[in-house]
Amino acid sequence: MPTDVAITAAKRPAQPPAPAEGTIPEFEIRPRRGWVPIDFKELFHYRELLYFLIWRDVKVRYKQTLLGFAWAILQPLVTMVIATAVFGGLAGFSGRMSEELIARHVPYNLFVYAGLLPWMLFSVGISTGGTSLMNQQNLLTKVYFPRLFVPASVIGTALVDTAISFGVFFILMAFAHVAPPWTVVFVPLLLLLTTLATMGIAFVLSSLTVTYRDFRFILPFMMQCWMFLSPVYYPLTVKKAWEQALVQANPLYGLIEAFRSCLLGQHWKWKSLSISVLEIAVLLLVGLYYFKRTERRFADIA
C-alpha cells in the first residue's frame, strides 16, 4: 500500500540508519534463581560511578563542620592519644611490647597507631558499609546500577581517610626518630587485604540490614567485640593463653601484626598472615555469594 508508506514516511522523515547489529548491547530480563554471577564487564563500564560515589562521600562528609577536613587527621590522632594514655599508661601495657620493638625504640603510641591504621579502615568500613544499602534505598528503588558499588564506595571513602592517616603516621615516626624498614613497600598489599576483608563482611551485613533492620543495632556491639579481639591497643602477650588462641583466630590478627612488621620492623609472623589471607578469601567469597544471591530483592524490600 503505497499511500500508507507515504504517510509513515512523512511522519518520520529522518529515520537514522540503524546502528550495525552487534554494536547495540542486547539483554534479557527474566526471573533468576539462586546465585547470579558477577558481571565484571558491567562493573568495568560503571567504574567511574564508583569513583564519583567515593568522591561524593569524601566531599560531603565534612561539610558544615568547623574544622572541616582536619577531622580526618584528628580522628585517628585523638583515638591514639586516648589509647596510649589508657592502655600504655594506666594499664601499663607499654612495657609489655615485644623486645624487638623496645629495642628499636618504638614508642607505645606508634605501636597503637600502626594497629589503628587497618582497624579504623575495617571498623569504619563495616559500620558505614553495613548500613549503606539501607541509607541509599532511594537510589536502589529508582535507578539501576551495580549494587555492589554501594557498600564498596563507602569502604573506598574509608580508604581515603586511611591514606590521610598514613601521612600522619609517617610524620609521627619522624618525630619519634623511628625509620620505617624497607618492607614498608608492602603496605599497599596489606591495605588491599584489609579492604577485601572489610568488603566481604560489609557485603553480607549490608544485605542483611536491608532485610532485617535489627542488624543496624547489632552492628555496634559486633564491632565492640571485634575490637576487644583485635590486638590494636594491647600486645598479644598481655592475654591469657586461651584468649590468645581466640585473638589469633581473628582474621585481623595476622593483618595487624603484618602492618607492625612492615611499618615498625617487627618480625614477620608468616603463619598468622597466611591464616588471615585464607580467612579473608573465605569471607570475600561468602560475602559476594550472599550479596549476589539476595541482590535482586533489594529494591522490593528496601
Added chain:
Amino acid sequence: MPAAITIDGIGKCYQLVLRAQRYHMLRDVLMAAITAPFRRIAGLHGYGPAEGKFWALRDVSFEVQRGEVIGIIGRNGAGKSTLLKILSRIVEPTEGRARMKGRVASLLEVGTGFHPELTGRENIYLKGAILGMHKEEIDRKFDEIVAFAETEKFLDTPVKHYSSGMYVRLAFAVAAHLEPEILIVDEVLAVGDTEFQKKCLGRIQQVAQGDGRTVLLVSHNMGAVRQLCDRAAYLRDGKLVSVGPAAEVVAEYLNSALETAQDNLLSRPRFVTLAPAIAGFSCRPAGGAAHVASGAAVTFQLDLHVTEPIRNAAVSIMFNSDQGYRVLGLSSRCETGLLTLAPGQQTILCHVDALPLAAGRYIVDLEIFSAERVADYIEHATAIDVVFGDFFGNAQTLLPLEGPILARSRWDFQCGPV
C-alpha cells in the same frame, strides 16, 4: 523495523504480610511475641503461610519498535510503574521475560541521585555517572545540559538552595541528554511549570524522532500521551487491556471509567487514602430528566461509609476533560466550611443550579479532605456525559475549541453591534 523491546508474559507478585489475628489472652500475646521473629524470617523467605499474594502485574506482553514513543496509561496502581521498574532492571519479574535491544536509561523520579550539599556542577557529574555515563561523555554534553536547565548562574551553588523548579530542570536535563537507545520516563511531566513541561515534551519528541531512539513513558496527562506517543498501552489492575494507536487507546481508557460507574466504589483501589469512605456516586438531573444538560440543575449524590469520624472534612467533586485535564471542581469547603463526618452511612447531596459545563464527556474524581490531608481519593471514579442544554437561554453554546466551562458575561460594544 526490529523490535527494541519485546515483553513476553511479564508478571510481578508481591507478598503481603497481613496483620496477624487478634490476640486474646496474655499467653497468646507472649507466644506470639516469642515466635514473631521466626514467623517474620519465615515470611520474608516465602516459607511461611502465604498470607496474601498480590500480582502487581501479570501476563503483560507487547512489542515496542525502534524509534517508537509508547505511552503506558492506566489508573494509579494499575502496574505502570512496576512495569517500568522491571524494564529498568530495578526489580526482577516473578515470571515472564523481556528482551531489550540497546542501553536503557530511566528517569523514574526526577531528583534521584542528587546530593543536596553538592553544587549543580558536581551533581551533573554524579547523576550522569549514576545513569551510566562516562566522564568525557558528560564533559561533551555539559554545556548543552546547563543551557537546557537554564541554571548557568547557579552552577556553583549547592542544590539544596535551588528552587524546586530549578532542581527539577537540572535533574531532567541530565537524563534527557543521555544517549541510550531506550529511554524510560515516569511521570516527569507532572512537575515543573508549564513552560518547562513543554520543553520536556519537545525534548522527548526530539529524542525519538530526531535520534531514532525508543521512548517508554508513563503519564496521566492524556493530552501529552496523544500528542507525543505513536502508540499507547493501557494497563488495568496489572493486566494489559489494549495496545494500539495512542488516540484510540486513550479514548478506550477514558471511556472505561463509565463502564465501572455502577461499581461499589469502596472496592476501588486507592493510593493516597487514609480511610476509604466513599462508597457510591451518582448524579441526578433535576426534574427527572434523562440526561445531565449544560445549564440545567443537577444533584450529585455521594454515599459514604464512614468507619471513624473524619474531622475538619471537606468533600470535593472534580471534573476532568476527556483529554485528562482538570476543568472544574466543586468543594464543600467553599460553601459550608469544614465539617465533621460522623461514623455510619452518610449521604451527601451537592446541588448545582446551572451546570457550567459544555456538552461532552467528563471524568469525575472524588475526594474527602481531612485537616489538610487526603482522607479518601478516588481517581476516575466515573464519567458523566453532559448533553447540550440551554445554558445561555438563547440556544447558543461554546464550540469544543473554545473550552469546556460556561459562564455568563455581559458585553459592551462601544461602537454598537453591527
